Amino acid sequence: MxxxxxxxxxxxxxxxxxxxxxxxxxxxxxxxxxxxxxxxxxxxxxxxxxxxxxxxxxxxxxxxxxxxxxxxxxxGVISSVMKRKRESFAALEKKERESFETIFKCIKGRYKRSLEDSFLEELEMLAKGAGIDKSQVLEATLMIEMSSYVDALEVKMKQNSKKATMELMSQCGASIIGKSIFSILKKVTKPLRKxxxxxxxxxxxxxxxxxxxxxxxxxxxxxxxxxxxxxxxxxxxxxxxxxxxxxxxxxxxxxxxxxxxxxxxxxxxxxxxxxxxxxxxxxxxxxxxxxxxxxxxxxxxxxxxxxxxxxxxxxxxxxxxxxxxxxxxxxxxxxxxxxxxxxxxxxxxxxxxxxxxxxxxxxxxxxxxxxxxxxxxxxxxxxxxxxxxxxxxxxxxxxxxxxxxxxxxxxxxxxxxxxxxxxxxxxxxxxxxxxxxxxxxxxxxxxxxxxxxxxxxxxxxxxxxxxxxxxxxxxxxxxxxxxxxxxxxxxxxxxxxxxxMPFFEDLLRNYTLAYMNNRDFSQSTENLKKTISFLSHNTQIAGENNFFDFPSLIMKSRLGLKLYEKTQDKLLLLEIKNDLLSIREQHFESLHTYERSQVLRDLAIIEDLEGERDRAAKLFNKSLLEVSQLISTYPSHHFMWVYIAELKVYKKRGFTKWDLKGLDLHFATAE
The missing domain is CATH 3.60.60.10 (Penicillin V Acylase; Chain A)
Structure with a gap:
């Protein structure tokens, strides 16, 4: 109250x-x-x-x-954009990088040819005034549109890789096999989504x-x-x-x-x-x-x-x-x-x-x-x-x-x-x-x-x-x-x-710092521990003030699974499980149906990692039942069906430690 x-x-x-x-x-x-x-x-x-x-x-x-x-x-922002581009390219193997560079140069060239000369001249004047390379100014300017293009291409590849590859070839003349370009896109989209x-x-x-x-x-x-x-x-x-x-x-x-x-x-x-x-x-x-x-x-x-x-x-x-x-x-x-x-x-x-x-x-x-x-x-x-x-x-x-x-x-x-x-x-x-x-x-x-x-x-x-x-x-x-x-x-x-609520601002600050730390640094063991520490502080503050902080709890659990992938620490897995069980036992009915699905899914993952296949399958099924309530609202949502398909696969064959690498998380939406 x-x-x-x-x-x-x-x-x-x-x-x-x-x-x-x-x-x-x-x-x-x-x-x-x-x-x-x-x-x-x-x-x-x-x-x-x-x-x-x-x-x-x-x-x-x-x-x-x-x-x-x-x-x-x-x-400032120009150098930061170029850093994100380097991160995207660094995620690729040599041959993959060469393929993506071909696509990147092609699409950048198409954007540039579309623009008015007067706008390109403005970018040159900005570079001249600042004393920086004009090519960097142009690339940084176009990257916000490029990130949308890469996101769209990844979705179209998932929906119909043959059609999407043919479209790409018609634009750039690149003889690229759909399967290989899809693999490349999966690697580069994460940095570009920043x-x-x-x-x-x-x-x-x-x-x-x-x-x-x-x-x-x-x-x-x-x-x-x-x-x-x-x-x-x-x-x-x-x-x-x-x-x-x-x-x-x-x-x-x-x-x-x-x-x-x-x-x-x-x-x-x-x-x-x-x-x-x-x-x-x-x-x-x-x-x-x-x-x-x-x-x-x-x-x-x-x-x-x-x-x-x-x-x-x-x-x-x-x-x-x-x-x-x-x-x-x-x-x-x-x-x-x-x-x-x-x-x-x-x-x-x-x-x-x-x-x-x-x-x-x-x-x-x-x-x-x-x-x-x-x-x-x-x-x-x-x-x-x-x-x-x-x-x-x-x-x-x-x-x-x-x-x-x-x-x-x-x-x-x-x-x-x-x-x-x-x-x-x-x-x-x-x-x-x-x-x-x-x-x-x-x-x-x-x-x-x-x-x-x-x-x-x-x-x-x-x-x-x-x-x-x-x-x-x-x-x-x-x-x-x-x-x-x-x-x-x-x-x-x-x-x-x-x-x-004087404690509330501390919760906001810690969550923001956790997001920035996760965004800016690699997910090494030590950096994951640092990110988790911000969220652990939040769970302590929230507990002391009788406030349920679901975003911090669910992100702490998700990051904990990423850390478990690297350490295989059974005590860590137990801590994550206890956090999720506390949500299920004390706050489950107060959650949105999608959040309930997320909690059940993560509990199922832990049961599988602990060797409890039957319990995991039942939890994956319950997770499916929760998210299925959203199908009528989003009948053609691409990522809804991707999520449902993954749950069905895990329900049938189980979730392994190798699947942890592909486990995604989003601080912005707390999932």
Whole structure:
């Protein structure tokens, strides 16, 4: 009852008092100046925030972004992306690496040929300004689309390897046997999945807000937690042609409106990544082809990467209609949603792209929610998520945001938005640390834009998790010839929860550190022990405070099985079994059916490893019965059927120590 009552506190935040904050504004100084181009640094809680004020073309933005932030760029997201690429290649044997390099170069070349020369020239200017290799800038820029392509290719290989191989050969002319390329993809997708983004979004305008605010909020969830948030950059760009706008990104990403952007005409945008098998790798705008029916020559579209398109929207449009028209003018590669809002008309729209398909999934007045699955029938038919729980959690976030908007209608303000984005409510199960919650373990930044008053709040990220750190509010002046921003407030999320549950933040921090340790370092015996130690600390804290922390318990057990693979320590196996039995005996009925299936499966694995075949078979069967309840909800879910097929195999022939190597785990969804 104690924690049920506390859940209600998550929806009743303190109101932010917005006024000029002298103590914050006094931390800012001009770091560099070149004519009208200016770089400010504000140092708050030992964290540097970079503000760039750039006038001119996008090439000017790119060059001065590189020049002003050269040292940060060399230690930032570009080098981190290249590291992930090396990890992918390092997972392969020599011949496999040669095959994948052929595919990688081919697809990269197709992307590059699709892009406008002006965009490629911007990337060269960024490299020139920063003093880095332009080829690295290009590769890092394209990798976010490349990761979607590799994910889609792996799924298509599983579904129909012959068809997928023929498609690949038609694109690259590579004589590759389907079975061998499938083996390669299984190895490279794991490092590339670290590039993925999640991202919950919402819009709340007239009829929903308290004092006339028009709020557009988003979490930026990315595998680059600890990198992207290390060097935050807020840009005001006053273009020669276009509309003044601001955006927030990181050192190395010069088109800052590509993450979250707001312009001087009330348009704001955020990008949200999805997954599709309908990826596209080439647009032939440089060529024309003959239309025989009409006797005309039809020009193809240029391709564009999604974050750059979002930047184009805030730079060039003054309405949602214009934004949709711009989206349709270009070709898209992967799967994205553009959440676009207009404070002038109280309108908002969720526009989905799936390769060449562009659809307005929802357009409404007042309020909207956004997560990471397609909602339009034309895009949803090609949608996939990388696990069963990913599908559940994306829909859980949508449902939770929708209900929160309706519940708080007429009383929403910026603090409410901050509390929502920093929330830890699983729509299905109630209060949780992570898993199917709006706040993700890899949330790097949280933003709340008020485009009615040109105010902008963002997480400082001086501690983990980032959206439990300080939030800063600034007022943006699009016309000022001097400093374009002034700090108006600082706040934190969920002060009531912090006071009532002081241990909860420790649980969040430890789980985040466990995720980062597992992500960044090899799964050696010592590193697995270190990762498990963070989660063991959580189970101790949760026990002392009578709080059931399922995500930490299930991930501790899963990592324990990975450690057992290396040590064959029977005492470790017994400890894992006891943890799982405690869940089954004390909390089983409170779990979601998929979570019950997971617990039963892991118990079955342990019984098999202990030589108890009959008991294991019965548990695998019970696990199957639990997950089968989801078939009607996700009848064509690829990874649902993969999971079911594996359970059937293990039920029949048993689970061996050799199967431990292929046992997958996902910190983001706690499975």
């Amino acid at each position: 104690k924690y049920i009552l506390l859940i209600l506190l998550l929806f009743t935040g303190l109101q932010i008092q917005a006024s000029d904050d002298h103590s914050l504004n006094s931390t800012c100084k001009v770091q560099a100046k070149d004519g009208s181009q200016t770089h400010y640094i504000c140092t708050i809680k030992d964290k540097k925030i970079h503000f760039l004020d750039i006038n001119g073309t996008m090439k000017d933005v790119a060059f001065y972004h590189g020049k002003f932030l050269s040292s940060e760029i060399k230690d 590039l993925k983004m999640g991202c919950t979004g919402f819009v709340a305008g007239e009829g929903f807000t308290k004092n006339g605010e028009f709020l557009h909020g988003r979490n930026f969830d990315t595998g680059f937690l600890g990198v992207f948030d290390k060097y935050p950059v807020i840009l005001r760009h006053t273009p020669k042609k276009g509309i003044p706008y601001i955006g927030m990104s990181t050192a190395g990403l010069h088109y800052s409106g590509g993450i979250t952007g707001m312009n001087a005409r009330g348009i704001s945008v955020s990008t949200h990544e999805l997954r599709t098998t309908k990826v596209r790798t080439l647009y032939s705008a440089a060529r024309s082809h003959h239309n025989l029916r009409h006797g005309m020559r039809k020009k193809e579209k240029f391709g564009v990467i999604a974050p750059y398109m979002a930047n184009m929207i805030v730079k060039n449009t003054t309405s949602i209609d214009q934004a949709v028209k711009l989206l349709k003018r270009y070709g898209h590669f992967g799967a994205w949603t553009f959440l676009i809002s207009d404070s002038k008309t109280n309108e908002t729209a969720s526009v989905e792209v799936s390769g060449a398909i562009v659809r307005v999934a929802k357009r409404t007045k007042g309020a909207i929610s956004q997560a990471n699955h397609f909602r339009h029938k034309d895009t949803a038919r090609y949608n996939f998520e990388y696990s069963v729980n990913k599908s559940l959690e994306s829909r859980a976030r949508i449902l939770h945001v929708d209900q929160s908007l309706e519940r708080s209608k007429g009383s929403i303000d910026a603090q409410w938005g901050i509390d929502l984005l920093s929330g830890h409510i699983d729509h299905y199960m109630g209060m949780r640390t992570f898993g199917r919650t709006v706040s993700k373990v890899y949330t790097s930044m949280s933003h709340v834009v008020d485009s009615a008053s040109n105010n902008f709040w963002f997480s400082l990220g001086e501690s983990f998790p980032t959206n439990y750190s300080t939030f800063l509010g600034i007022h943006v002046d699009f016309e000022s010839k001097d400093r374009f921003f002034s700090f108006i407030s600082q706040t934190r999320a969920h002060e009531e929860i912090r006071s009532q």
